[in-house]
Amino acid sequence: MLAMILCAFCTWTVIILFISSFWLTLKKGIIHLKTLHEIPCSGCDYFTNDYRLKCTVHPKKPCSEQAIGCIDFEPKTSACNACQKGRRKLC
Numbered sequence: 316m317l318a319m320i321l322c323a324f325c326t327w328t329v330i331i332l333f334i335s336s337f338w339l340t341l342k343k344g345i346i347h348l349k350t351l352h353e354i355p356c357s358g359c360d361y362f363t364n365d366y367r368l369k370c371t372v373h374p375k376k377p378c379s380e381q382a383i384g385c386i387d388f389e390p391k392t393s394a395c396n397a398c399q400k401g402r403r404k405l406c
Contacts, residue, residue, distance in 0.1 A: 359389060362391075373385065
């Protein structure tokens with residue numbers, strides 16, 4: 316009888332710990348995603364959309380959390396590099 320009570324207690328403890336761990340992980344993930352959505356790089360004129368050099372002003376911090384609040388942010392214009400897809404000169 317005592318073994319059954321101890322087993323049930325351990326089972327419920329594991330279930331509660333699993334649910335609380337899952338909830339905390341989900342909460343941290345949502346907070347991290349909200350932070351990532353604040354990164355302004357894709358709407359900046361200096362963002363090249365090229366994997367070799369993503370930003371011409373700050374090459375080390377584009378598309379990262381360091382780019383939030385970038386003082387060199389300029390809204391995209393129609394003449395920006397990233398907007399000119401397919402308009403490259405042939406050599």
